[in-house]
Amino acid sequence: MPRPAPPSPSDDDIRIQLLYLRQHLNYASQSLTFSSKDMPKPLYIRVRELNQRVVKSDQIDLCVRLDNLLNLTNDKSIDYYTQELDCYDPFGNQESIIISLLLLDILHYEHWNQYYYKNMSDEDLLNLINKGIKKYKVEKKKKDLENDFQGV
Numbered sequence: 424m425p426r427p428a429p430p431s432p433s434d435d436d437i438r439i440q441l442l443y444l445r446q447h448l449n450y451a452s453q454s455l456t457f458s459s460k461d462m463p464k465p466l467y468i469r470v471r472e473l474n475q476r477v478v479k480s481d482q483i484d485l486c487v488r489l490d491n492l493l494n495l496t497n498d499k500s501i502d503y504y505t506q507e508l509d510c511y512d513p514f515g516n517q518e519s520i521i522i523s524l525l526l527l528d529i530l531h532y533e534h535w536n537q538y539y540y541k542n543m544s545d546e547d548l549l550n551l552i553n554k555g556i557k558k559y560k561v562e563k564k565k566k567d568l569e570n571d572f573q574g575v
């Protein structure tokens with residue numbers, strides 16, 4: 424007697440799995456060495472470190488929610504957030520990089536505050552992201568000016 428076929432996963436399950444797989448792609452052409460401990464880690468290393476932590480369902484749910492909220496399936500939206508966050512990386516999946524940067528630098532996401540973000544309304548979350556991006560851009564501009572004056 425043949426076995427019954429397993430039930431097909433829902434579209435949401437497939438989307439979560441694809442997002443998870445995309446986030447765990449390694450950037451094979453990059454090096455893991457740094458010249459100085461004071462030097463900030465490159466974006467691809469920070470994304471990889473975050474991806475090693477993003478394994479729980481609540482974290483994956485938040486990634487999918489950000490993906491939907493920011494409409495990152497749309498190339499124009501991806502281009503907009505790439506420009507706003509200054510996070511272009513030719514070796515990585517840009518959607519994953521944007522989400523990782525939002526979690527790392529804009530929302531300061533950690534396991535202890537996931538409940539806070541999980542229960543936040545989409546409107547509040549989007550407002551927080553937009554406010555965080557503005558603050559991030561100001562801080563980045565200050566740091567760039569400081570580096571210019573120091574001759575770095």
